[in-house]
Amino acid sequence: MSPGAASAGGGAISGKAWAGIALLGVVLAILPFALGMAGQGWVRTVNFALLYVMLALGLNIVVGFAGLLDLGYIAFYAVGAYVWALLASPHFDLHLPFWVVLPAGVLLAAVAGALLGAPTLKLRGDYLAIVTLGFGEIVRIFMNNLNAPINITNGPQGINRIDSFAIGQFAFGRSQQLFGLRITGPEKYYYLLLLLTLLIVIVCARLQNSRIGRAWVAVREDEIAAKAMGINTRNIKLLAFSMGASFGGVAGALFASMQGFVSPESFSLTESIMVLCMVVLGGMGNIPGVIVGAMLLSVFPEILRAVVVPLQQSVFGEIVLDPEGIRMLLFGFALVLIMIFRPAGLWPSAVRRRELSAGRGGAP
Amino acid sequence: MNHAAVNPNARSMPELLLVAKKLSKRFGGLQALSEVSFSICKGDIYGLIGPNGAGKTTLFNVLTSLYRPESGSCNFMGHQLTRLKPHEIARVGIARTFQNIRLFSSLSAIENVMIGRHIRTHAGVFGAVARNKATRDEEAAIERHAHELLDYVGIAERANDVAGALSYGDQRRLEIARALATEPALLALDEPAAGMNASETLVLRSLIEKIRGDGITVLLIEHDMKLVMGLCNRVLVLEYGKVLAEGKPADVQRNPKVIEAYLGAGAVQPQAGGMP
Numbered sequence: 001m002s003p004g005a006a007s008a009g010g011g012a013i014s015g016k017a018w019a020g021i022a023l024l025g026v027v028l029a030i031l032p033f034a035l036g037m038a039g040q041g042w043v044r045t046v047n048f049a050l051l052y053v054m055l056a057l058g059l060n061i062v063v064g065f066a067g068l069l070d071l072g073y074i075a076f077y078a079v080g081a082y083v084w085a086l087l088a089s090p091h092f093d094l095h096l097p098f099w100v101v102l103p104a105g106v107l108l109a110a111v112a113g114a115l116l117g118a119p120t121l122k123l124r125g126d127y128l129a130i131v132t133l134g135f136g137e138i139v140r141i142f143m144n145n146l147n148a149p150i151n152i153t154n155g156p157q158g159i160n161r162i163d164s165f166a167i168g169q170f171a172f173g174r175s176q177q178l179f180g181l182r183i184t185g186p187e188k189y190y191y192l193l194l195l196l197t198l199l200i201v202i203v204c205a206r207l208q209n210s211r212i213g214r215a216w217v218a219v220r221e222d223e224i225a226a227k228a229m230g231i232n233t234r235n236i237k238l239l240a241f242s243m244g245a246s247f248g249g250v251a252g253a254l255f256a257s258m259q260g261f262v263s264p265e266s267f268s269l270t271e272s273i274m275v276l277c278m279v280v281l282g283g284m285g286n287i288p289g290v291i292v293g294a295m296l297l298s299v300f301p302e303i304l305r306a307v308v309v310p311l312q313q314s315v316f317g318e319i320v321l322d323p324e325g326i327r328m329l330l331f332g333f334a335l336v337l338i339m340i341f342r343p344a345g346l347w348p349s350a351v352r353r354r355e356l357s358a359g360r361g362g363a364p
Numbered sequence: 365m366n367h368a369a370v371n372p373n374a375r376s377m378p379e380l381l382l383v384a385k386k387l388s389k390r391f392g393g394l395q396a397l398s399e400v401s402f403s404i405c406k407g408d409i410y411g412l413i414g415p416n417g418a419g420k421t422t423l424f425n426v427l428t429s430l431y432r433p434e435s436g437s438c439n440f441m442g443h444q445l446t447r448l449k450p451h452e453i454a455r456v457g458i459a460r461t462f463q464n465i466r467l468f469s470s471l472s473a474i475e476n477v478m479i480g481r482h483i484r485t486h487a488g489v490f491g492a493v494a495r496n497k498a499t500r501d502e503e504a505a506i507e508r509h510a511h512e513l514l515d516y517v518g519i520a521e522r523a524n525d526v527a528g529a530l531s532y533g534d535q536r537r538l539e540i541a542r543a544l545a546t547e548p549a550l551l552a553l554d555e556p557a558a559g560m561n562a563s564e565t566l567v568l569r570s571l572i573e574k575i576r577g578d579g580i581t582v583l584l585i586e587h588d589m590k591l592v593m594g595l596c597n598r599v600l601v602l603e604y605g606k607v608l609a610e611g612k613p614a615d616v617q618r619n620p621k622v623i624e625a626y627l628g629a630g631a632v633q634p635q636a637g638g639m640p
Binding site: 202203206207209210211212213214217218221222224225226227228229230231232233243351352354 | 430450453469480486487488499
């Protein structure tokens with residue numbers, strides 16, 4: 001765990017920081033068991049939160065670092081999920097191991113990222129947003145309609161009975177006794193997702209403080225000046241799209257393996273916008289901020305669901321407001337409040353803070 | 365300072381650095397450049413002057429491939445500049461600054477210069493992620509080099525300040541430091557003294573002389589005649605996209621066509637700034 005924090009912070013780490021990291025490590029390690037007592041549903045919620053953290057970190061590379069507004073990001077999540085679903089399910093009767101399927105999903109998502117990037121290189125801002133939005137929808141519609149003339153994706157019914165993640169005989173899908181402890185499927189997935197999330201955090205942090213990360217920022221700040229500095233803006237943008245997409249691919253593959261079922265409706269525009277909200281609310285370009293944003297926005301609705309219904313029943317004796325309706329109301333309200341009081345996000349990067357305080361707005 | 369001593373040296377060994385032949389560029393009905401030819405020798409401080417709208421910045425943008433000329437050629441150390449893409453220009457050894465400063469304004473000064481090191485360094489995604497010894501060493505070298513360059517242009521103490529918050533003169537100097545980070549053979553400065561006061565201009569002048577002294581050829585667009593005539597050893601005068609005169613500053617100053625362009629028909633005495 002520590003290398004990520006170390007490279008993100010840069011330089012020496014004080015004893016106090018080590019204590020904090022150790023404490024965080026202990027909390028993360030025992031979290032699923034603590035939550036498991038309240039019900040396995042909560043472990044699943046946290047697992048989904050981790051998936052969203054991966055997605056948000058991937059989108060953060062495109063939107064936060066390179067400044068390219070992408071409204072179709074969920075398409076790469078879909079690509080990762082469908083690759084896993086097609087290569088490890090009874091649908092084609094393929095049951096390939098994870099070390100084949102996962103890299104395949106990541107690679108294909110990265111290629112899809114470059115494919116989206118290539119025709120949009122000259123577009124910026126609103127125009128790029130429109131094209132990426134279209135791309136996201138195209139991918140979803142493809143998944144929806146590729147059941148004829150040859151049945152590839154099984155159309156709107158989706159693909160069922162997908163293999164769960166398994167390393168040899170160690171399956172993540174079912175409960176088992178381990179070292180005298182009973183570990184459930186969601187708990188196993190939690191550790192797998194935590195490991196991959198930490199890996200992605202480290203990769204993001206190291207990229208950010210590197211020659212590549214600086215080139216992304218240069219493109220975001222001023223493309224003409226970046227070109228004058230000799231930065232090949234075409235390649236550097238495609239790299240941002242591909243890197244971001246590959247993280248989406250990882251998250252998608254794990255989503256498919258964890259759910260055991262994928263269908264096109266999981267990859268709607270709303271999902272893309274949700275992930276974008278996580279990045280923007282958390283703090284564009286700042287890794288800890290994006291993680292906080294993703295955690296909050298993905299866990300919040302579940303907490304609401306758990307609180308709103310019993311609360312109303314105890315107060316009114318019946319359910320007056322549907323939790324789903326309240327969710328969107330509160331969500332919108334939270335968005336407005338954050339945009340008023342913390343326009344750069346909950347935990348903004350130093351650069352974003354400067355931009356907004358200088359009243360310059362976004363450079364692109 | 366005493367470029368009179370440098371001039372003969374530069375001219376006695378006229379190694380051509382850049383040769384432009386009949387460059388033409390048209391924007392719709394406006395002929396921004398028509399058949400502009402000139403050549404820059406190694407070690408020159410080459411001045412580019414002319415009234416507003418004469419095509420100076422257009423010529424700059426053609427040389428740095430931001431614009432593609434309709435006709436003409438431009439040879440720089442064996443490279444055909446008109447065939448290169450904008451980002452390839454820096455690699456062959458031309459760095460530029462912009463008339464309306466284009467810094468990465470929300471980044472710190474040092475980060476701006478570090479971005480300038482991009483093409484002279486190599487770490488890719490795998491290097492960055494693995495952060496192996498080679499990458500760590502390279503990062504340290506980039507940072508060291510950037511600090512040296514900030515010191516070179518005289519804003520070392522501003523390293524961690526946000527570029528956009530620097531004073532105007534410091535922003536100009538930071539832009540020069542960022543351009544120098546690409547290790548150019550030719551440094552093209554677009555109105556570096558614009559908006560500077562007299563003392564800042566004096567500092568800039570000695571900086572440009574220092575840069576030339578370190579073996580970098582300088583191409584300079586400038587409105588400050590005193591600066592151009594005192595600093596440059598060759599001057600090209602543009603008007604309406606055409607070459608009006610080319611030569612030593614003293615000769616150009618006496619050229620009746622130049623006097624007419626600057627002071628209007630009927631003016632007799634050259635008024636432009638101090639003699640070199």
